[in-house]
Each structure stands twice: as structure tokens, then as C-alpha cells.
Amino acid sequence: MNIVVPVKLVPDLVEELEINDDGTDLERDFLSYKINEFCDHAIEEALQIKEAHGASVTVIAIERDETDKVLYTALAKGADRAVKVTGVDEAATTHTAAKAMCTVIAGMDYDVVMTGVQAADDRDGQLGILLAGYLGVPCVSVVSDVSVSGDTLTVHKEYSGGMMARYEVTPKIVLGVQAARQTPRYAPVSRVRQIMKETELEEVLVGDADVDVGSTVRRMYTPEKGEGAEMLEGSSEDVAARIAQLLNEKRS
Amino acid sequence: MSGICVILEQRGGDVKRASIEALAEALRQRSAIGGGVTAILMGSDMATAAEQLKSSGADKIVVFDRGDLAHYSTEGYRSCAVQAIQASGATAVFIAATVQGRDLAPSLAGGAALDAGYAADCTDVEVDGGRVIATRPVYAGKATVKVACNSATFVLSLRPNVFDASLTGGGEAVIESADPPFTEGDVGTHVTSISDDAGGSRDVAEADVVVSGGRGVGGPEGFATIQALAEALDGAVGASRAVVDLGWRPHAEQVGQTGKVVSPKLYVACGISGAIQHLAGMRTSKVIVAVNKDAEAPIFKVADYGIVGDLFEVVPALTEAIGQLED
Numbered sequence: 366m367n368i369v370v371p372v373k374l375v376p377d378l379v380e381e382l383e384i385n386d387d388g389t390d391l392e393r394d395f396l397s398y399k400i401n402e403f404c405d406h407a408i409e410e411a412l413q414i415k416e417a418h419g420a421s422v423t424v425i426a427i428e429r430d431e432t433d434k435v436l437y438t439a440l441a442k443g444a445d446r447a448v449k450v451t452g453v454d455e456a457a458t459t460h461t462a463a464k465a466m467c468t469v470i471a472g473m474d475y476d477v478v479m480t481g482v483q484a485a486d487d488r489d490g491q492l493g494i495l496l497a498g499y500l501g502v503p504c505v506s507v508v509s510d511v512s513v514s515g516d517t518l519t520v521h522k523e524y525s526g527g528m529m530a531r532y533e534v535t536p537k538i539v540l541g542v543q544a545a546r547q548t549p550r551y552a553p554v555s556r557v558r559q560i561m562k563e564t565e566l567e568e569v570l571v572g573d574a575d576v577d578v579g580s581t582v583r584r585m586y587t588p589e590k591g592e593g594a595e596m597l598e599g600s601s602e603d604v605a606a607r608i609a610q611l612l613n614e615k616r617s
Numbered sequence: 618m619s620g621i622c623v624i625l626e627q628r629g630g631d632v633k634r635a636s637i638e639a640l641a642e643a644l645r646q647r648s649a650i651g652g653g654v655t656a657i658l659m660g661s662d663m664a665t666a667a668e669q670l671k672s673s674g675a676d677k678i679v680v681f682d683r684g685d686l687a688h689y690s691t692e693g694y695r696s697c698a699v700q701a702i703q704a705s706g707a708t709a710v711f712i713a714a715t716v717q718g719r720d721l722a723p724s725l726a727g728g729a730a731l732d733a734g735y736a737a738d739c740t741d742v743e744v745d746g747g748r749v750i751a752t753r754p755v756y757a758g759k760a761t762v763k764v765a766c767n768s769a770t771f772v773l774s775l776r777p778n779v780f781d782a783s784l785t786g787g788g789e790a791v792i793e794s795a796d797p798p799f800t801e802g803d804v805g806t807h808v809t810s811i812s813d814d815a816g817g818s819r820d821v822a823e824a825d826v827v828v829s830g831g832r833g834v835g836g837p838e839g840f841a842t843i844q845a846l847a848e849a850l851d852g853a854v855g856a857s858r859a860v861v862d863l864g865w866r867p868h869a870e871q872v873g874q875t876g877k878v879v880s881p882k883l884y885v886a887c888g889i890s891g892a893i894q895h896l897a898g899m900r901t902s903k904v905i906v907a908v909n910k911d912a913e914a915p916i917f918k919v920a921d922y923g924i925v926g927d928l929f930e931v932v933p934a935l936t937e938a939i940g941q942l943e944d
Contacts, residue, residue: 375756376756378756378759378874378893378894378897379893382756382760384760391756391760402874402875403875406875483719485756485757485874485897486755486756487737487755489723489735489736489737489738491723491726491727491735494723494724494727495723495727498727503692504691504724506691506720506723506724507716507719507720509868523716524689524716524717528812529812530689530810530812531810531812543868544868544875548862578734579732579733579734579735579766579767579768580734580735580736580764580765580766580767580768580771581764581765582762582764582765583750583762583763583764583765584762584763585755585761585763586760586761587760587761588754588758588759588760588761593917593918593920594905594917594919594920594921594922594923595921595922595923596912596917596922596923596924597923597924598925601926601927601930601931601934602934602938604924604931604934604935605934605937605938606934606938608906608924608935608938609938609941609942611922612883612904612906612939613942
């Protein structure tokens with residue numbers, strides 16, 4: 366089974382984010398990027414399948430500052446191939462990213478595409494769904510716990526209200542991964558360094574795809590910061606009584 | 618081409634409050650956007666639900682009522698919704714940003730079906746010169762964007778608990794029953810089983826009150842204290858990512874960037890330090906109360922009320938105080 370994991374790099378949210386002078390996007394000159402957390406889960410789940418059933422795992426990412434590190438780390442964790450997609454604008458939307466990745470994936474011999482269900486840079490959950498649309502294959506999103514039996518995959522999909530549904534699907538399919546069955550593994554730095562020395566990343570040049578994204582950002586701004594909490598002091602009973610009182614007032 | 622379609626989510630025939638909020642917002646925007654408001658209801662045995670919406674203020678209710686729609690499927694619900702949206706000629710589609718909405722909305726917009734613009738998890742909607750503008754938080758709430766649509770249709774998912782749920786009422790909606798555009802049972806992928814992991818407990822994303830526990834709770838047994846307060850407040854239990862990763866609580870309860878975004882009337886954070894990923898999931902809550910041992914915990918920056926102390930003393934005291942108020 367060939368699994369392709371397209372991963373997104375997103376701005377590291379631990380850093381302060383600045384808005385550009387136009388007020389339409391982040392000031393990208395000094396941004397540091399890291400792997401989107403959900404995509405890290407997609408890699409983990411793909412590696413779990415590889416270990417349990419045997420599979421070849423290919424990780425692909427669009428070139429950003431930290432892409433090499435992310436791809437080498439994926440190889441160090443156990444991925445078989447890593448492909449860097451170049452030529453795509455840094456401020457690319459999910460639509461353009463999906464189109465570029467589709468161009469690369471369509472030329473591959475793949476069975477399953479596993480990607481993070483959503484990303485911090487859009488939170489709109491479209492990458493997997495758009496990819497599936499462009500590739501012309503079905504998609505199951507918000508998925509966890511993928512298992513393989515012969516040619517069939519069983520996936521668990523979360524429904525509203527804490528319900529879980531079990532799907533049986535057959536390749537080719539795109540899965541939007543919500544959570545891997547375990548916390549994404551850690552690759553020791555020494556192993557990543559070793560891989561960097563021994564391996565060269567594959568590169569594929571894809572120009573900016575001409576995609577109508579359907580919407581434009583008119584304005585981006587940082588939300589007002591709150592003033593911080595009013596701190597309540599005293600014995601637990603006193604504090605509890607005051608909170609209960611306050612809540613009662615707010616409720617009515 | 619004008620008007621708004623609202624895709625309603627129901628469970629066992631009860632329309633979710635988050636969907637009522639979306640419908641109420643559509644009714645408020647009706648004159649600005651122009652055209653009518655069409656509510657779309659999909660499921661099995663929908664007659665009562667449709668009847669209840671008759672006086673909601675909507676102009677029309679399109680009902681897809683068939684056995685194979687009893688449970689949600691992306692393909693099945695999408696085909697029905699697309700058919701109804703295209704028939705109505707709507708320029709805006711509202712849908713509640715629940716787990717289901719977060720799946721259905723992008724597949725409506727992104728697929729070849731509508732080829733629409735899409736804004737997820739919106740906290741405000743306005744109309745400027747005939748164009749719909751959506752406000753939505755991005756980058757874990759560190760930035761906010763106002764997005765304008767530049768295609769014929771704009772799909773918006775609305776964050777639950779943010780929009781006022783009061784329906785304008787007035788008039789009587791036309792109820793139109795519609796046939797799904799596929800043969801019964803033929804929806805591409807199929808569901809083999811459905812289980813209720815939450816054991817019938819409340820969905821953290823839709824609850825009015827959420828009491829969340831973090832690493833400070835100390836272990837799975839410590840959550841009995843959290844649960845007790847949640848019950849006293851008639852709310853749901855939430856969890857930080859750390860405790861979900863540790864296996865103390867199920868993933869469905871996780872609040873934050875990699876879990877659910879919640880916006881309840883009251884959020885009580887117990888033993889949660891407040892990492893940016895967690896704040897992303899709860900900072901739009903109306904009132905936030907934080908209990909933490911560490912006075913420097915970042916959670917106190919977004920909280921309205923903070924208590925520095927041992928949660929195993931403060932939380933039971935609060936549970937009791939709430940109980941006394943209600944007596």
C-alpha cells in the first residue's frame with residue numbers, strides 16, 4: 366500500500382505574529398514555520414499503518430523556511446520518501462496549495478492520501494477535501510484510528526455530539542486525519558542529522574497554480590487583548606461563594 | 618440569484634441550537650442580503666421537526682426525509698444540500714460550525730459542486746455594498762480576518778454559541794419535500810456502525826457551560842471533581858490537550874487548536890496553564906473563570922476571574938456554593 370502524506374507548514378504560533386502594512390496578511394519576512402500539528406498526526410498514523418501492515422510512506426511539503434528540516438525529520442521517523450514542492454508563493458492559500466500538491470500526487474502511484482484535517486493558518490479544513498476534489502477520489506475527513514485489512518481500510522470518523530462512526534473504504538481515498546492513535550513520535554536529532562548527511566530530498570517544481578480561491582481577505586488585524594483576570598483572594602469557601610454569586614448575576 | 622440557505626443539523630429530530638443560531642442570523646441578514654431564507658433539513662422522520670420550524674420566520678423549509686439519511690454521510694448530505702442550494706439560487710449558505718458542519722461546509726464549497734468561497738468558524742457576518750463579509754479568527758486566535766466573497770456563492774460556517782438564537786418569527790414557511798439526487802442507500806462511502814463514545818453526555822462544543830481540567834487535575838480519578846462541578850452547573854466536561862495525550866480523557870472532550878473550539882456562556886479552567894493552543898479553543902467564551910496554583914499561568918491573561926489555589930479545595934467549594942444557590 367502506498368500512502369502519501371502532504372503536510373503543511375504553518376507559522377509558529379509561539380512567536381509574536383505581525384500584520385503587514387496593508388493589513389491583509391502576516392508580515393512574512395521574519396516568520397518562522399513549523400509543521401502543522403494535524404499533519405504531524407497524519408504522518409504518525411501513516412507510520413503506524415506501515416509498521417502494522419507494511420506500506421510505503423511518502424511525505425510531501427511545499428517549500429518554506431523549515432521544509433527541509435520537516436522532511437528530514439519525517440524520514441528519520443520512518444518515512445520512505447520525502448518530496449519538496451518548489452515554486453509556490455509563500456502566501457499561497459489552501460486552494461493553491463491543494464492544487465500544487467495535487468499536481469505532484471496525481472503523478473504518483475498512490476493508494477491513500479492522509480493529510481491533517483485542518484491547519485492553524487486557515488482552520489477551514491479544506492486541504493484534504495480540495496485535494497480529493499482535484500484528484501477525483503472520495504474523501505473521509507475528521508478521521509482517527511485507521512486500520513487496514515487486505516484491500517480495505519477501516520476508519521473512525523467523529524460525528525457531532527461525541528458519536529463515532531466506523532467507515533470501511535477502499536483505495537483510492539483521501540483521509541483528513543484528526544488524531545493519530547498515539548502522540549506523534551519524536552525523532553532524535555542525531556538521527557535527523559545522519560539522514561541529512563546521507564539523503565538528498567527529491568524536488569518537484571510546480572509554479573503557482575492559477576486557482577480562483579472564491580474569497581479574499583479584506584483586512585487582517587490582531588484582536589484586542591483582554592485586561593487580564595480580576596484575581597479573587599481569600600479562603601476557598603469565600604472565593605467559591607463570590608464566584609457563585611457573580612455567576613448567578615451574569616446568568617440572570 | 619439572491620437569498621440565504623441555512624443547513625440545519627438535527628439529532629433524532631431535534632434541531633441543534635447551533636443551527637437555530639445560524640437560522641436566526643440568516644433572518645437578521647435577510648434584508649441586507651436580499652431574497653428569502655431557505656432552511657434545509659435532512660434526515661429520517663423529519664415531519665415534526667419541519668412543522669416546528671414553520672413559524673420560525675424562514676420563507677421555505679426544504680425537507681429531505683429518507684431512511685438512508687438517518688445518519689450523516691458527507692456525500693449523501695452534500696448532494697442533497699447542493700441540489701437545494703442550486704434550486705434556491707442562494708448567494709449565501711450558513712451552517713453551524715459543529716463537527717458535522719466543519720465536515721460538510723468545506724465539502725460543499727470546495728468540491729466541484731458549488732465552487733463557492735468559504736469562510737470557516739465565523740464570529741460575525743456583515744454585508745457591505747451587497748457583498749457578504751465574514752469575520753473569523755485565524756492563527757489560534759492571534760489574528761482576525763475579514764473575508765469577502767468573490768464568487769457567486771459564499772459558504773459560511775458559524776461558531777456555535779456566538780450568534781443570538783432568537784428567531785424573528787412571523788409569516789408561515791412553505792414546507793417543500795424533496796427527493797435526494799441519488800438512489801436509496803447509494804452514497805459512495807458507507808458507514809458500518811455508529812457508537813456513542815460520549816455515553817450520551819453533552820458535546821463540549823455546544824454546551825452552555827464547560828468545566829475543563831488540565832494536567833493540574835493530577836490523574837483520571839481527579840476528574841470526578843471536575844465532573845461534579847460540571848453537573849452542578851448543568852454543563853459539559855472539557856479537557857486540555859495534555860490530559861488527552863496522557864489518556865486521562867477521550868479526544869472528543871479536547872478543547873483547543875487540535876480539539877474543539879468552544880464558546881460557552883461560562884468556561885471554568887481548572888489546573889490548565891493556558892498554552893496558546895488551548896486559548897485558541899476557548900478565548901471567545903463569555904465568562905472565563907480560572908483556577909490554578911501558579912499565579913503566572915497565562916490562562917489568567919484571558920480569564921475574567923482568577924483564583925490562585927488548589928483546585929481540589931476551590932472546585933468542591935464552588936460545587937457546593939452553586940448547589941446552595943440553587944436550593
